[in-house]
Amino acid sequence: MPILLLGVIAAAVIVLDQWSKQYVQAHMLPGMSIPVLDNIFHITYVLNPGAAFGILENQQMFFIVIALVMLGLTVYFFKQIPKNFILMRLGLSLLSGGAVGNVIDRVQTGYVVDFFDFRIWPVFNVADIAIVTGVSCVIYTLVFMSFPNQNQENSR
Template identity: 35%
Template sequence: MLLFYMIAVIIVGLDQLTKYLTVQSIPLHETIEWIPNLVSFTHHRNTGAAWSILEGQMIFFYIVTVIIVGIIIYYLHTYGRQDKLFGVSLSLIMGGAIGNFIDRLFLQYVVDMVRLEFIDFPIFNVADMALSIGVTLMIIYLIVDEYKNYKQKKVGH
């Protein structure tokens, strides 16, 4: 159980560190090329979610984040111990949600910095990466779990 909370804390720490370094090192809206035509770093402020949806709706984000983190803690304690993939996916989602929540709470926007140069995609941060990876792992877990249940039912008949 402690491992899952440690993963979330590490994600929050990395997220806040990279945001701090971005704010200190890159002027707002400036871009630093890292890998040409692939990845650059851009200091960006986002008052919404991905693609700036629900821009400026901070109260909504506060409420949703608190509810989601509460649900994640419940599931970590009730089901997280039963499957590591499920627990890790919840940990990544929780760490990402808390990382962006900290920005919204104290800054009223989220600091984003990673820009993919080869595709028209929103600028994102470590918290966003953790959320995306966590959701992907959750989908994998659900597919595998459903397949296991299907196999058990098939064998039982």
């Protein structure tokens, strides 16, 4: 999967995330909830000053630094990921797009806009979906794919 396509995927995540957040902000007030499937799925406008489950509230600089370090490491090491590790490359592009989407919120307002509410789980957004999906792809690759052994390649 070419790096340009992965950049497009990350950019698409950022655009979809920011558009969806702006739409919610333009049509709802914080705390407002619209049932889609009553008591199962709602669109609920939440301003989240923390991370998942509201942990580390008001630690915006910490989250921004972590996201920027992760993005820097991803860009730096991306060339070293074998080209056939498509799922890992896709996962990193989703993770990067999601991280940037949430960092934009944190820089602009000091909180993240969340709105998907399944009532049995904390409210989340498009960037969070991309981050979880991306991390899942990376973990799957690390657990189930075999990496080339550099010692074997160097001895040939």
